[in-house]
Amino acid sequence: MMQTTPRTLFAKLWDDHLIQPESESTPAVLYVDLHLVHEVTSPQAFSVLRERGLRVRRTDRTLATMDHSTPTTPRGLDGRIPVVDVQARAQLAQLEQNCADYGVPLFTLGSEHQGIVHVIGPELGFTQPGMTIVCGDSHTSTHGAFGALAFGIGTSEVAHVLATQCLLQRRALTMEVRMDGVLAPGVTAKDLILRLISEIGVGGATGHILEYTGSAIRALSMEERMTVCNMSIEAGARAGMIAPDETTFEYLAGRPHAPTGADWDVALARWRTFTADEGASHDRTVVLDANSIKPMITYGTNPGMGIAVDAPVPTPSQLSDASERRALEKALAYMALEPGEILLGKPVDVVFLGSCTNSRISDLRLAAAAMRGKRVASTVRMLVVPGSQEVKRQAEGEGLDEIFRAAGAEWREAGCSMCIAMNGDELAPGQYAVSTSNRNFEGRQGKGGRTFLASPLTAAATAIAGRIADARTIVGGR
């Protein structure tokens, strides 16, 4: 038998979906198994189909939902979620029209399975190991948690996939991120990924696909793995991946769109092959000691500007690189923070629990357990936004909504909400928020708003204290 070179997980998925290999003059033609669509990045792509008289090639591999510009305000007496923004209403109507015209399945606002695109794909069992998955959204990297090759694309590429079920791609490099050890009580998957990004920076993985390995990764639940893979893009990576294992298979079993019966056995045998071969080599390797990770929080205006929650904010004058110094000065000016300041104890105005990073049932359970019988500080507005209608129903079934409501938090409908601030949920200028979302860019949560990214536990602890709090104090870890 011919000796084959050991392959990375990425290489296996790449090879498996290659219709035409790349050459010097042409990129590879890569087949897409699942294309997720939402209202914001698809209208101009459907326009391309219309202009050229093209159809959607595989409506059975395409799935649309409404999440970005959708309000999360409670339903009216008619049971519908009111959309007051004229532009948002037109955009949502356009998606409905496009999906009707082209035969694309759509979960409309407030319907049974509607939710954030990266929450519903996995929870309905559409997302499976070994797949290529794309969406006009950078956080498509989330689905890599299942051992899928999943990445965000632009709207022109959305049109490419709609029309041909394929993409033109250059092969990426790979970076192994090995995390061994055990996360301390009060430390979550969110802290793990924030720590990684703080170490390698927001451009640290540009051009690479991350393959997460190690005992700390293996110990994570599927939802925690999604949190990690979700933010791979914040390090500049195209995608993040975790090889599937029993945790993955257990999560998938019984999901509405997962295979059943004999098909399940066939699929399972195939899925088990999606691991990196022994001896497969990566272009780069980063090693992180999970034991050393503390609850993390960002202080600046990109997700790489993160520190342990009890550490001082960095001091610009201590940076030797002029460009980095300037960036830090600008970030601290925007955030109205002092060099060396300790964020613990800093009052905040808003706490946001939600987004494709941290709006799944386990995130809500974690926060609810910390908030049971307690009150959100009177100076704080807390929004709890489930990632999908399914998560919302599940949370309500478990009484989590009652815990949040009793604490004085707002219990909202499913959507991206304050993570993207284009749906009515936003910070006022100058407000501080602790958010479980993924981006703290200037204005990301509303013009002039100031975001501290953190875990759901840190968010819950902060909501109660009214000030940035150490999650370890509420789980007895310290």
Place this chain on the structure above:
Amino acid sequence: MEPFVTLHSTGVVLPLENVDTDQIIPARFLKTTDRLGLGTNLFADWRYDAAGAAKPEFVLNRPEAKTAQLLVAGKNFGCGSSREHAPWALLGYGFRAVVSSEFADIFRNNALGNGLLPIALPEPAVDRISALIAREPAARFTIDLVAQSFALPGGERFDFHVDPFARHCMLEGVDQLGYLANKEPEIAAFERTRAGVS
């Protein structure tokens, strides 16, 4: 897509690293279903004050920026969100090329697909160009996509590299969909080999 062969233009410098696409075009302007009309809100929150008036200190509001088709920025330009509205906004404003020492992957793809040329040059070259613009705002640069060269007024040149396929499409002014659509027989054959695989 408008062909891109050569560009002869002045430049403006945004001396910041990690400029994310939320700054290039804030999310609240993404409720459009059109690709046109985004240029007015390019860098909206850096460009306008709370009352909507132009901030004079912001580089795009300086007189010399009005006609510049070249933007020079710090490393990791276009990071964050995959929104193609970012290159649409830059093109809508009038930019045809962006120079940086590094581009975020999705932004670079989106730019190339729309005829906005991302020119990756080593950091010292970006610094030289930025310094020159600071000294002589009227300095004109010549970008030649055929030769893949970036020329300073004095004749000094920097070579850059663009993916050959994207370069071909930009030179011809054709988008990439036509090429993909012609692969239909190969795509159909591939699908037949994967029957039964989800």
